[in-house]
Amino acid sequence: MTESDNIRVPVSQQPHSVTKSKKENGIGGLVSVQINEKAVMVPLGTTILEACRKNQIHIPTLCHHEDLCLAGLCRICVVDVEGMKTLQAACSFPITSPLKIHTSTPMVRKARRHIIDLILSEHCGECYSCIRNGNCELQALAKEYGVDGYRFGHVEQPRYSVDRSSVSVIRDLNKCILCRRCIRTCIDLQEVGVLEAIDRGDKTHIGTFLDKPLADVICINCGQCTNRCPTAALSTNDPSDEIWEAIDNPNKHVVIQTAPSPRAAIGEEFGVAPGKSFTGELNSALKRIGFDKVFDTNFTADLTIIEEGTELLNRLKKVLVNCDTSVKLPQFTSCSPGWIKFIEHFYPEYLDYLSTAKSPQQMFGAVIKTFYAKETGINPDDIVTVALMPCSAKKFECNRPEMNSSGYKDVDFGLTTREMATMIKEAGIYLPEMPKTGFDDPFGEASGAGLIFGATGGVMEAALRTVYELVTGREVPFKNLNIEPCRGFEGIKQASVKLENCVNEYSFLEGVDLKFLVAHGTANAKKVMQMLKRGELNDVHFVEIMACPGGCLGGGGQPIPTSAEIRRKRAQAIYEEEASLPIRKSHENPYVKYIYERFLTEGPCGKLSHKLLHTHYTKRGRFIS
Amino acid sequence: MLTLEKNSLSEEIEELVSLYGENRGSLLEILGAIEKKYGYISEFAQQEVARLLNIHPVEVYSFISFFSFLHSKPQGRNMVRMCKTIACNMKGADNISAVIEKELGIKFGETTKNRRVTLEYTNCLGMCDCAPAMLVNGKIYTNLDVEKAIKIINELK
C-alpha cells in the first residue's frame, strides 16, 4: 500500500483552478470586468466573489468558507453574468475573460430569496432555543433578505434523532443545511475523514461510516467542524448547566483554570475586533460569576515544559550515551488531545514516540486535587475543576478513564471559549469593561513561555528556552528570547539550534544540532507521520504537533467565525501579551520551583511526577473506534 | 464474520485492486465486482477497500449510498428491479408490481424471509417501446404482463 495522497478534491473544486499568470501586470495577467456598472481590473483566475469583495460589493454566501475548498452548492451567491443563460455561483466562477456582472437583478434577488425559503422549509429548529441564536449564518441571511414567512412551509417535527453519543461534539441533523462545510473541514482540511454526504437527493444527510454514532467512529474531537458549521447542526457538548449547579452549590469548591487561547479570543464574542487579550478582565468576570478560584493554565504549561524537557533530555541521554534502541526519537508533544486521538487511531504503532507528559489541563487537575487540596485543607471530593479551553477535544480528554491519578476525576469539565462567553453573558457581565485582576495563589502568575502554548510553535519555543539553558547554561541565542523559526503559520516548520559549550551534566550533547519540527493541523500531522515512516525524521529530536490549524488559538471551541486573518491576529495578541511579562522562561517560574520543593520532591520525571503528571495511551481502531 | 472468510475476502479485494488500479478512480469497478458476487458490500469489505485504496471508509460508504445498484446491507439471492417510470407506468407496471408483491408476500424495497428475492423499483430502463420491463439479476425482461411476471417470479422463489 502506498502512502500517496489520494486527494478527494477534484481540480475544479480547489481554489484558483485556473493557472494564474506569473506576472500580474504582464500580458493577460489582469482582466477587466464590469460589476454593476463599476469597471475593475482583476488578476486572471480571481473568482467573482473575490473580485466583488475587493471592491466592497456584498454578495451573500453560505457554503463558502475561506479556509476550505470551493463548493458552489448552496447557490445563494448566484449572480447574473451577461451572455450566460443561467445564473453563476460567484464563489466558484473564475474570471478568465472580460465579463459584465450584475449582482442584484430582480432574478438574482428572487433566486436568493427562494433558496433561503427552501432551506427554511426543511430546517427544523427554533431560533430562541438554539445555541447559535444571534450568530447563525442562516438567521443572518433570513434577516438580510427580509424573510417574513415560510413561503414553502416549515417542518415542525424533527426528521432525525440528535447524536449525543460523543462527549465533545453534538450532531443535530435537523438543523443541517447541507452546505458540506463540515465534510470539507474533516476530509479536506483535517484529513481525518469522519463525515461525508450519505444517500442521494432529498434523502442526503451528513453521516459517518455506516451512519454509526459519532463516538463509535474515528472522530478525534478537534471540533473544527463545529467552528465552521453555519448553523447549530454541529456544536460542542456544553456542560455549563452542570457547572452552574456546582457554582450554586455552597458545598462545592469550584476552581477554573484558563488557557491563553480563549483569553486571546473571548473578546470577539463581545464584539471586540480580534487581536486583544482579556486575561485580567476575565479573571474578574469569573470571580463575579462565582468561581472560587481562578488559576492560570500557563502554570502547568510551565510544569509541562519542565517534565517534557526533562523527559527529552533523558531520552537523548539514553540514545546517545547508552545507545538504547528501545527509546524513540523524535519525541512528539502530547498536549493536544485531538492529536493524541489522531495518532491512537491512525498510527497506533508509533505511540512510543509520544511524550508521556500530560497536557497542562490534566496536570492541573491532578495537582489541584492533591497538592492544592492538601495545602488548603479542602476535601478533594468537594473540589470541582473546570478548564476553560479553546478546544472541544479537552472534553474527551478529561473523561479518559486513566485521567484520575489524583484518586478523583482530575478535571471535571472542559469548557470552550464560546460556552464561557455564554455563561458570562448569562451573569449579566460585559467582559471588555471589567476591571483587571490577577490569578489566584498558590499558582499565581505564570511565565510567558507557558502563555505562548496557544500559538503553533509555542510549545517548541517554550521548551527550547528551558532545554537550551539547562544544557548550555546560557539563554537561547535569539533576540528577546523570540525564537522566530518557531513562529508563523507555515504548515510544517523545521529548524535547529546547535548545543555548544554544554555544562558538565549534559556534556554528551556537545556539538549536537538539536533539530526540531513544528506542525499544525492534522493534515500536516499526517505528512509528518509519513516522513517518520519513511525515515526522514531520523535526525530530528523534538516534534510539536497541534491538531488544529494555527495551533490552539484556532481550536474548535473558539469564537465563530474563523479565518486565517483572525488566527493571525490572535497569535499577535498572544505574542504581544507574552513579550510584556516579567518572567519568560518556564524554569524561572517561582511557583514551579515551589511545587517541586514542597510536593514533587523527587524532581521532574520522579515517581510522584510520573504518577500525577504522566500518562499512557490507548491503541484504537483504524476505521472504527 | 469468520477469520477465514475475512481473509479470503481480503485476498479477493486485493486482487480487484491490482486489476483495476490502486486509486480511488477504481471504486466503481471494484465495488461493482464485489456487489456482483456478494449482492452487497459488507462493512468489512468497505474497510478493506478503504485501506487498500488509501481513502476514508466513510467515503466508500458515501459512494455506495449514492448509487442505486450498490448496497451496504445484504440483499436477497435474486434482485428484481421493476421500472416505474412513465412509459412502463402507462402500460400497466403498477398492476404488475402489485401482483408481484402479492405473490411474494413483500413490498417493493423489501426482501423475502427466505432471502431469495429482493424487490426494488428502478427508473427508466430504456425499454419504453416494449414496456413494461424489469431487470432480474441484470437480465432484461420486456413486454410483461401479469402471467409472464408471475412465471418469472416463481422461478426465483
Next chain:
Amino acid sequence: MSTSAVNPKKRTGPVIFSEYNSGDGIKKAFSLKREDILFELKESKLKGRGGAGFPTSSKWMLTAAATSEKKFLICNADEGEPGTFKDRVLLQEYPELVFDGMVIGGYTIGAKYGIVYLRGEYEYIYESLQSYLQSMRKRNFLGNNILGSNFSFDIKIHLGAGAYVCGEETALIESLEGERGEPRNRPPYPVNTGYMGYPTVVNNVETLAAVPHIVCKSGKWFKKFGTDKSTGSKLFSVSGDCNKPGVYELPWGITIRELLNIVEAENTKAVQVGGASGICIPKSGFDRKLGYEDAATGGSVIVFNEKRNMLQVLKNFMEFFVEESCGQCTPCRIGNVKLLEGVEKIEKGNYTFSYINTLKELGNTMKVASKCGLGQSSPNSFISILENFKDEIFKSNGANNDRVG
C-alpha cells in the same frame, strides 16, 4: 431477450442508419489531417445528440488545441432520460458506428484513451460490446498503431451503477474518479479540466455514431438534412400511446404531427418532447417543429392519448426527479420536493392558486439557479403541463376557488 419492434439491420434512415461498413470511417479519417476532420465537423454543424445540443466541433477543437500529456474521449452511454432508448439500439445493432466514431474522435483530438460509460441497467450488453471491441483489436482498428499508423487508441468500458444524474458530463467524470456523481462547478469545462484533470471530450453515443458518416460523406452532405440550426437527422425513440413505438431516424425540422402519423398514434392529447426534462406539448402545438430552434429533445418522444391523466403523468415525472437528484445544490434538492408536494396538493384538492403560482416562480428560479441540467430542466414539465392542461387538472381536482392561506 426481446429487443425493439423494428428488426435489426433492416433499419433505414438518411444518416445514421444509412450504408456504412465497419472501419470505413477510420480509414477515411487517417487519410485526412486533423484540421480537415475538424473542418468537416464544423461544416456539418453537428450538435450534441444527448439533449444539451452543444456544437460538437467546438468541443473537439478546444480539446484538440489543448496541450496535455493525456487526453480522454468518453462516450456517454448513461442513457437515462425517460423515454430514451436509441443509444441502446445503437450500441446493440450499430457498434461499428459508435466505436469507429470514438477512434476518429481520439485521432482528431489527440487522445489515446477512450472510455465508454455504460449505464448499469444495460449490463446485459456489456459482454457483446467487449467482444466487438476485441474483434476491432484483431482487425487492427483499435489498440496500438491502428492500421499501421503511429496512432494508438484503446477503449475501456466502465459500468455505471444506477444514477440518472451521471448522464451529466461532469457528474459522469466524477463517478469515474471514484467520487459521488455530483456535477462540478463549470467553468472550468471538461475540455479544459476533465477526467483526472486532463482535457476530456464527453460525447453522446448518437453524436459519435454520426461522426463516421460525416467523415466519409462530408459535413456539407450532413447539412442537407434537417434545418439551418438543427442540421442532420435525429434518432427519435417514440413510446407511449401509439401503434408503432420504436426508434426512428428522421430529419430535424419534422413537425410533431408528422411524427405522430409515422408512429400511428390516435387520439393524441399530448406529446412529451425531451423526456421528463422536456416540455409537454398539447394538440395546439402539434405543428411545432422538432429541433433546437423550437422543441428540442435528446430523442425521447412520449405520446399521451385522451385517456391519460396529465396530473398523474406530472406526478410520475416529479417523483423521478426527486429520486434522481444528486442532492448537492439547494434549488434542485429541495425545489423538486416542493414541486412534487405541489402536485400532491393538487391531487388532494388541497391547494390555492397563489401557491401554485409561487411554485411556478420557484420553477423559474430552479431553471436559472440550479447547478446542473437536472435542476435546470426538471421544472419544465411542471410548468408546461400545469399551463397547457390547466382545465383538465384544476377542474377535475376540485377547489378552483382561491382560498386564502
